[in-house]
Amino acid sequence: MPEKIRCAVIGYGAMHNFGWAHCAWITHTPDLELVGVCDIDETRTAAAREDWPGIATWNDTKLMYDEAEIDLVSIVTPHFTHCPLTVEAFEAGKHVVVEKAMCLNVDEATQMIEAAESAGRTLAVHHNRRHDGNYRRIKQLVEDGEIGEVFQIDLQAGGYGNPDHGWYTQKAKGGGAFYFWGPHAVDWVLDLVGEKMTGVTGFFHKKVWDQVDIADQVRALIRFESGVVADVMYSHINAAPRPLWRILGTEGAIVDTGAGATTGYEHVVSTPPQGTVKLIRVVDRGRRREEMDVPNMANDWDSYWQDLADHLLRGGPVPVSGHEGRRTIAVFEAAERSSRSGVTESVPYE
Ligand SMILES: NC(=O)c1ccc[n+]([C@@H]2O[C@H](COP(=O)([O-])OP(=O)(O)OC[C@H]3O[C@@H](n4cnc5c(N)ncnc54)[C@H](O)[C@@H]3O)[C@@H](O)[C@H]2O)c1
16 A cells, blocks of 8 residues: 555536545545546536646546556445446455445445455445534433433434435435435434344335425334334425434433534535534433533544545554445335335344
8 A cells, every 4th residue: 555545536526516525535634645536527527627736537437447546436426326336446456435325225235345355445435424513412422321321313304395306316326215315314323323223114105296206205213122213204295394313311312403513514624513412401300301502523524534544554444334334225225115015124234
C-alpha cells in the first residue's frame, strides 16, 4: 500500500451533490488522495474537472482500470449498479466503499462480499450517517443508561407528497420505498440495539401515487432477541408525521424531531454541533418527571473516511463492513416478504 490511498469516485451525480461530497471527504482526509472521477455522463465529468482542477476523469470504468493507478474506488451511482460495479472493482484488484443502499437484495450483497473475499480486498458500506450529531448524542445517552433499559424504538420520516424522484422511485433501479432513507434508519437501529434479530413484520401500502411502481408507505417492525422492538416507517402518504425518533426506556424517553441537526449535509465535510434532542427522565416510578434539551454532538462525517484510511493503512476495523450492510438489506427483503405473507418473517444474517 502506498503512503496515501489513491482514490477514484465512480458517479458524480447532480441529484444530491454526492459524488462531490465523496471528493470533498477524500481530499479532506490526509491519508487519502483524489486521483479522479468516473461517470458515464460527460457533462458530469466536465463538472468534476471544474470542481477539482487537475484530477483525471473517465466515462468508462474499464478504461479507468486500464489507465489509472488507484487503490480504492467509492461507488456513488444508482442502487442497481452497486453490485456489478463493486464486483468489477474487486476483479480489478481495488478496495471498495459503496454507497447505501448497499445493493438491491441479499443475493447481490452476498455476491459482493464473496467477490471481496476472493480478491482479498476490503468492502465498506457508506453508512456515514452513524456520524450524524443527533444519532451520536442518542447513542451516548442510551449507552450511559440515561433512560434505563430501552425496549422500543420508533423511527419515521417522509410525509405526504408526490414521491417522484428519478431512478430512486423506479423499483428495478432504486429497490423500492425503503431504499432511499431506510438504509440510514435500519443501520441506526441495528447499530444501536446491537443484538440478533428474531423476525421482521412488514406493512406496505399502495394507495395514491400510481405514476411510480414503489409502495406509498413502508413499515418494518423489527424484533430483537431481548424483546426490544423497532418500528421503522417511511411514507409518501402520511399527513400526520410523528417525530423522527422516539425511544422508550424503563426510566425515560428520548424524542428527536431531527430539525436542523444535519444542516449543510451533502455540502460540507463535517459541522459543529447543531440542534438538540429531548431527554425525558422519570424518577420514583413516574411520580417525578424531568425534561431537558440536550445539545447534539458534532456531525463528524469525515471520521468515517479517516477510519477507512486507518483500516487500509494501519489495520484498524472496517468502518461499516459488507456483512453489516447485508443485514440492512435483509431487513428490507424480510419486510416486503412479510407484507405479502401477512406473518412475521425470519431474517437471514440476523
Ligand atoms: N449517504 C448518504 O447520505 C447519501 C446521500 C445522497 C445519495 N446517496 C447515495 O449515493 C448514490 C448516488 O445517488 P445520487 O443521488 O448522487 O444519484 P445521481 O443519479 O444524482 O448520480 C448518479 C451518477 O452515477 C452515474 N452513473 C450511473 N451509472 C454509472 C456507471 N455504470 N459508471 C459510472 N457512472 C455511472 C450517473 O451518470 C450519475 O451522474 C446512491 O446510492 C444514493 O443512495 C447517499
